[in-house]
Amino acid sequence: MRFVGNLNHTKIGYYAELFVYPVVVGGLFLYEVHRSGVALHPRWWIAAVCGAILWTLAEYLVHRFVYHKVPVLRDLHGMHHSHPSDLIGAPIWVSVVCFSFFFFLVARLWDVEMAGGATGGLIAGYVSYLLVHDAVHRWRLAEKSWLRNQRLRHLRHHRHPVPGNFGVTTGVWDLVFGTVIAPGHPPTGRNVHREDRHLPERAA
Secondary structure, three states: OOOOOOOEOOHHHHHHHHHHHHHHHHHHHHHHHHHHOOOOOHHHHHHHHHHHHHHHHHHHHHHHHHOOOOHHHHHHHHHHHHOOOOOEOOOHHHHHHHHHHHHHHHHHHOOHHHHHHHHHHHHHHHHHHHHHHHHHHHOOOOOOOHHHHHHHHHHHHHHOOOOOOOOOOOOHHHHHHOOOEOOOOOOOOOOOEOOOOOOOOOOO
């Protein structure tokens, strides 16, 4: 969701979602508290967890099969690969449309409670993705931090000649579908690739 329309953003435009969407998630939470009382129904929490997990799968599938396969979007995503530190991203209305569609679809299939929980979890997953992706390209990270490991894994995605490591917030789906690129990692499928060259601390 980070490249459509006006690709180059100001800092305010690029980081707007990080401020807007936590408020949206909080609003969905407070709406449900108002509806059901202080103790939220377990099904809301279950829906939220499912939404967050669903985000990780959507992130992997969109990155692998849309950003790297669909001709026009592949070229646009290539701009990020070529200039990973630039503020290249989609206007916020793109994600607003996607999340609104998801909310109304779930509400139609189940109910508003499930839609609020699932959408809240999905958006929380998306915000996590935005933070992790920004961190791996721009933050100063401690040598042994989890985010630094995520950085090195993501840099292999940028630099390896064969596509892989499509997950940003988690590498689970790369393990499941055999698209891991990691030094010293045992093969889990025919698309696993090893990269033992030294990788720089930041993407160039």
